[in-house]
Amino acid sequence: SQQGEEDPQALSIQEGENATMNCSYKTSINNLQWYRQNSGRGLVHLILIRSNEREKHSGRLRVTLDTSKKSSSLLITASRAADTASYFCATVLNTGGFKTIFGAGTRLFVKA
Amino acid sequence: NAGVTQTPKFRVLKTGQSMTLLCAQDMNHEYMYWYRQDPGMGLRLIHYSVGEGTTAKGEVPDGYNVSRLKKQNFLLGLESAAPSQTSVYFCASSTTTGELFFGEGSRLTVL
Numbered sequence: 001s002q003q004g005e006e007d008p009q010a011l012s013i014q015e016g017e018n019a020t021m022n023c024s025y026k027t028s029i030n031n032l033q034w035y036r037q038n039s040g041r042g043l044v045h046l047i048l049i050r051s052n053e054r055e056k057h058s059g060r061l062r063v064t065l066d067t068s069k070k071s072s073s074l075l076i077t078a079s080r081a082a083d084t085a086s087y088f089c090a091t092v093l094n095t096g097g098f099k100t101i102f103g104a105g106t107r108l109f110v111k112a
Numbered sequence: 113n114a115g116v117t118q119t120p121k122f123r124v125l126k127t128g129q130s131m132t133l134l135c136a137q138d139m140n141h142e143y144m145y146w147y148r149q150d151p152g153m154g155l156r157l158i159h160y161s162v163g164e165g166t167t168a169k170g171e172v173p174d175g176y177n178v179s180r181l182k183k184q185n186f187l188l189g190l191e192s193a194a195p196s197q198t199s200v201y202f203c204a205s206s207t208t209t210g211e212l213f214f215g216e217g218s219r220l221t222v223l
Contacts, residue, residue: 042214
C-alpha cells in the first residue's frame with residue numbers, strides 16, 4: 001500500500017478562492033514534499049518541509065506538517081486557472097538514502 | 113541545461129519482448145529513481161540508486177531490472193514485457209536535500 005494518501009481526490013474551485021489539500025502518511029519520515037503535475041508532463045517540485053518543521057511558506061503556497069498525526073496540508077491562496085493540475089505529496093522515509101514514496105494525488109480544477 | 117532526459121518517449125511492445133528505457137541527468141546528482149504512473153495510483157517506486165554502481169528495490173520491482181554503470185545514467189529494463197507493464201514511466205534524480213527533478217515520461221504500451 002502507498003505511504004501517502006491525499007484528500008480530496010479531486011477539487012473544483014473558482015478562481016480567487018483558496019485550495020486546501022491534505023496528505024496522511026504511515027511511517028516515520030525525514031521530510032515531506034509537495035509536487036505538481038500538469039497533464040501529460042513530469043512532476044515539478046513545489047516545496048519541502050522537514051520533519052522538525054511545522055509550517056513553511058513559498059509565494060502563494062503554505063504547507064503544514066503535524067508529525068504526531070502523520071499528516072500535512074498544502075494551501076494555495078488566491079488560486080488561478082493556471083493552478084489547474086494534479087498535486088502529490090511525497091514522503092522521504094527515515095530508512096537511509098532518499099527513498100521517496102508518493103501518494104495518489106489530488107486533481108485540482110480552477111474555474112476562470 | 114537539459115536536466116533529466118528520458119528515451120524513448122513512446123514505445124509499443126508485444127507481450128514477451130524486451131526493451132530498455134534510458135534516463136540521463138546532467139546535474140551531477142547521486143540519487144536516481146524509476147517510477148511508474150498508472151491512472152488513480154499515483155507514482156509507484158520501481159527501483160532507485162544512491163550512487164554509481166548501486167541499485168535498490170522500491171515498491172514494485174518485479175519484472176524490472178536496472179543498472180547504474182555511470183553516475184549520469186540510470187537504465188530500466190523489461191526482460192519479458194507483460195500487458196500489466198503498460199504505464200507511463202518517469203525517471204527522476206535528486207539532490208542531497210531530497211528534492212526530485214523529473215523527466216517528461218516514457219509512455220509504454222504492451223499488447
